[in-house]
Amino acid sequence: MKKYSIDINCDVGEGIGNEAELLPLISSCNIACGGHAGDIETMTNVVRLAKENKVRVGAHPSYPDKQNFGRVSMDIPSELLVKSIQTQIESFTSVLEKENVPIHHIKPHGALYNDIVRDEDLAKVFLEAIAMYKGYVFLYVPYNSKIEAESLKKNFNIKYEAFGDRNYNKDLSLVSRKLPNAVIEKPELVLSHLLSMVKEGRLKTQDGGHVELQADTFCIHGDTPSALQILMYLTSALPEHNILIKRE
Numbered sequence: 001m002k003k004y005s006i007d008i009n010c011d012v013g014e015g016i017g018n019e020a021e022l023l024p025l026i027s028s029c030n031i032a033c034g035g036h037a038g039d040i041e042t043m044t045n046v047v048r049l050a051k052e053n054k055v056r057v058g059a060h061p062s063y064p065d066k067q068n069f070g071r072v073s074m075d076i077p078s079e080l081l082v083k084s085i086q087t088q089i090e091s092f093t094s095v096l097e098k099e100n101v102p103i104h105h106i107k108p109h110g111a112l113y114n115d116i117v118r119d120e121d122l123a124k125v126f127l128e129a130i131a132m133y134k135g136y137v138f139l140y141v142p143y144n145s146k147i148e149a150e151s152l153k154k155n156f157n158i159k160y161e162a163f164g165d166r167n168y169n170k171d172l173s174l175v176s177r178k179l180p181n182a183v184i185e186k187p188e189l190v191l192s193h194l195l196s197m198v199k200e201g202r203l204k205t206q207d208g209g210h211v212e213l214q215a216d217t218f219c220i221h222g223d224t225p226s227a228l229q230i231l232m233y234l235t236s237a238l239p240e241h242n243i244l245i246k247r248e
Contacts, residue, residue, distance in 0.1 A: 036070025
């Protein structure tokens with residue numbers, strides 16, 4: 001029987017305070033670096049926990065909008081957005097240097113993530129902001145998106161990301177968090193969602209159809225209320241399906 005090895009990531013350092021419980025159960029993490037949440041203290045604390053648990057670390061920049069937790073699109077001049085993203089990642093890498101931890105990836109957060117999925121010009125702006133990291137850092141991107149296409153054109157190293165705890169529309173966009181069925185909170189349903197993506201290369205959409213996709217890393221949001229229960233369940237259930245979480 002075929003065996004699978006996957007990466008599970010979490011968005012952390014966002015003020016929830018559950019990192020000590022989550023990090024032993026995952027293999028990579030995306031640490032808020034000041035745009036929507038986080039500061040030097042929180043970044044340092046989470047980086048140290050990640051190092052202890054041998055979890056790969058990545059920067060999680062966003063629109064500069066703590067008031068809305070980075071989950072509202074912003075009409076911001078390109079040069080200001082580039083500067084903000086660069087400042088966020090520079091703050092993060094300064095912590096990594098002090099802690100002697102390498103940066104593994106960059107994953108944009110919230111509305112910025114969703115906007116560069118469908119906006120080619122904004123995707124180009126984001127890639128301009130992170131161009132200095134192109135040679136040695138992965139960019140987490142969703143399959144069949146504008147940011148994927150632009151990243152490949154510009155020879156960025158990418159890893160395809162899918163969401164284990166979010167429902168999808170048939171165009172592979174995420175169901176809006178304004179709707180009651182946006183988040184999958186039951187561990188058994190998250191497992192079913194993951195099994196379809198990992199073993200079949202497709203997912204079930206909210207309208208009951210199926211859409212093909214590629215994924216190298218699967219996100220469980222750190223602020224999903226049942227995140228810990230989901231990850232504990234996956235840790236025990238995935239090996240029964242010949243799926244292992246790939247650590248360092």
